[in-house]
Amino acid sequence: MNEAVRLKFICHLGYGDSLPKEDDLVGNIPVFGSNGPYATTSEKNTGVPSIVVGRKGPYGKLNWAQEGCFASDTTFFIDKELTNASLRWLYWALQTLKLDEGSQEAAVPGLNRDSVYEQRVLLPVDDHQQIIADYLDRETAHIDALLAEKERMLALLEEKRATLISHAVIQGLNPTVAIKHSGASWFDTIPKNWSVERLKWVITSVLSGVSVNASDQPVDGSAFGVLKTSAVFGGRFFPEENKSVWKKEFERLSCPVTCDTIIMSRMNTPALVGESGYVDCDYPNLFLPDRLWKISFDKERIHVPFMALLLSSKEARQALSSMATGTSPSMKNLAIEEMLSLLVPIPPLQEQIVIHQKLVVYEKRVILLREELLKSCLLLKERRTALITAAVTEQISTEEMSL
Numbered sequence: 001m002n003e004a005v006r007l008k009f010i011c012h013l014g015y016g017d018s019l020p021k022e023d024d025l026v027g028n029i030p031v032f033g034s035n036g037p038y039a040t041t042s043e044k045n046t047g048v049p050s051i052v053v054g055r056k057g058p059y060g061k062l063n064w065a066q067e068g069c070f071a072s073d074t075t076f077f078i079d080k081e082l083t084n085a086s087l088r089w090l091y092w093a094l095q096t097l098k099l100d101e102g103s104q105e106a107a108v109p110g111l112n113r114d115s116v117y118e119q120r121v122l123l124p125v126d127d128h129q130q131i132i133a134d135y136l137d138r139e140t141a142h143i144d145a146l147l148a149e150k151e152r153m154l155a156l157l158e159e160k161r162a163t164l165i166s167h168a169v170i171q172g173l174n175p176t177v178a179i180k181h182s183g184a185s186w187f188d189t190i191p192k193n194w195s196v197e198r199l200k201w202v203i204t205s206v207l208s209g210v211s212v213n214a215s216d217q218p219v220d221g222s223a224f225g226v227l228k229t230s231a232v233f234g235g236r237f238f239p240e241e242n243k244s245v246w247k248k249e250f251e252r253l254s255c256p257v258t259c260d261t262i263i264m265s266r267m268n269t270p271a272l273v274g275e276s277g278y279v280d281c282d283y284p285n286l287f288l289p290d291r292l293w294k295i296s297f298d299k300e301r302i303h304v305p306f307m308a309l310l311l312s313s314k315e316a317r318q319a320l321s322s323m324a325t326g327t328s329p330s331m332k333n334l335a336i337e338e339m340l341s342l343l344v345p346i347p348p349l350q351e352q353i354v355i356h357q358k359l360v361v362y363e364k365r366v367i368l369l370r371e372e373l374l375k376s377c378l379l380l381k382e383r384r385t386a387l388i389t390a391a392v393t394e395q396i397s398t399e400e401m402s403l
Contacts, residue, residue: 002124002394008117011083011090013053016071017045031070032077034058044068047079051091053099059111060100064091076113089129092136093121093392095385121392128398132391135401143384150377154370161366162314168355169310170345184343186319194347200340202307205296208266209255209288214243222285224250229291232263232277235312239283255294257283260304262311266334267291273332274320274339278308293336306352309359310344 019031019039027042034054046052048068054061056074071077083090097119099111124132170187171179178192190196212226218240219225225242232238245253257263257279264276268291276295288294297304310316319342324332347355390396 002122002128004120005123006117007119007121010085010121010123011078013076013078013113013116014046014071014082016052016055016073016075016077018073029068029070030065031072032063032065032075033072034061034074036061036063037069041070043070045070046077047081049087050077050079051087051094052077053094054111056110058100059109060098062091062094062099076111085123086126086129086133088133088137089124092133092388096121096389096392122394124394124398131398131401135396136388136391139387140384143380143387147377147380147384150373150380154373154377157366157369157373161363164362165309165359166313166315168359169306169313170315172347172351173355173358182343182345184345186315186343187345190345191347194345196343197346198340199342199344202298202302202344202346203295203340204298205294206336206340207255207288207294207296208290208292210252211290212249212252213246214249215246217244218242219244219285224253225286226253226289227257227263227286227292229265229268229272229275229289232265232275232292233272234275235277235308237263237277237279239286242286245287253287255288257286257288258294260296260299262295262297262304262308263288264293264295264311264334264339265291266293266336266339267331269330270321270324270332273324273334274317276308276311278305280305293339301346301349303349303352303356306347306356307344309356316342316344 016032027040029041029044030037031039031041032052034057036052046065046068048066050065050068050071052063052065052069052071053076054063054074055076068079069077078087078090080087097116099116099119170190172191172194174191179189180192182188182190182196184196209226214226219242224245226245227239228241228243230238231241239257259279259282261279262276263279265273267273268275297307311320320334320339321332323338323342324334326332346352391401
């Protein structure tokens with residue numbers, strides 16, 4: 001068994017540099033931050049290849065730059081000038097240290113270089129380092145390929161789900177039914193017995209709350225909370241996405257979350273403005289902020305769960321997003337008049353109920369498939385981590401790795 005050696009005797013962590021001026025951000029050299037490459041420039045500040053380690057923000061994350069890179073000032077880097085060990089072996093060895101699980105810098109989360117230097121790894125002789133690196137390159141490539149396939153299947157499953165929901169809420173369930181032109185811009189045809197109406201003709205009220213001071217922690221028990229904009233997504237409502245309201249602000253709270261309504265984001269990023277979710281029960285201790293609407297509908301004409309599926313369909317989402325305005329590229333606002341003017345397809349009430357019931361059954365099957373795929377991905381990731389640890393800590397012999 002080889003000796004466990006402190007990292008300070010194996011490598012040196014070089015500091016990245018400040019990002020070049022905007023005028024210099026040309027060329028094909030990747031600029032690495034703690035999360036990986038995010039820009040390009042014309043000059044490298046590392047050797048070829050190099051390891052980039054997140055120092056600030058998502059600290060401890062490891063990236064491999066095969067052709068070298070420009071390491072930004074939020075990172076450390078290691079290249080051949082900063083270690084006598086095999087660089088590729090060191091890349092794998094560092095992954096066993098879980099550098100992202102602790103920080104010595106309380107004010108700004110980050111990775112403390114001196115603390116890293118005190119970490120220990122088993123240091124094999126030079127030829128064994130190369131054997132370990134080659135083995136892990138081979139074996140993790142197989143696992144990564146399987147993971148990529150599972151993730152592709154997850155994406156296809158979500159795409160199929162979105163397509164089926166869109167077709168059902170816009171075209172119905174009967175493929176042989178007579179159709180007619182809709183007169184709307186975001187859907188062409190609908191079944192002949194459906195109507196096309198503006199949302200304002202089937203909505204009974206649109207309410208919003210107020211902005212209040214709150215902590216970043218969700219409510220505990222029956223305490224008062226205000227929703228985050230992340231509380232709605234893809235037609236679903238996530239009540240746990242809330243913030244605990246300061247006691248002195250209780251009197252200012254308005255618009256509690258109530259059953260059989262749709263909550264919609266009126267102000268958000270371009271990709272998320274207009275997102276909505278269906279509320280299936282009362283939450284008397286949760287309240288809306290001013291950036292969310294609570295929308296109630298005429299129950300004699302609208303089955304609200306059906307409308308939630310319709311408004312969360314990819315076509316309706318695109319239509320709502322296109323209505324949003326604002327000078328900021330990162331934040332858009334959906335005016336209430338625009339939302340209310342949206343033309344939507346309205347099936348007979350009983351047909352809305354049937355469509356929703358059929359989609360609920362389908363959604364349960366999708367959830368089971370998604371859970372199976374996610375579990376498979378988790379097992380592959382756990383296997384990958386265990387394999388790296390076993391190889392680096394010599395639980396697998398170099399003879400076995402050489403086979």
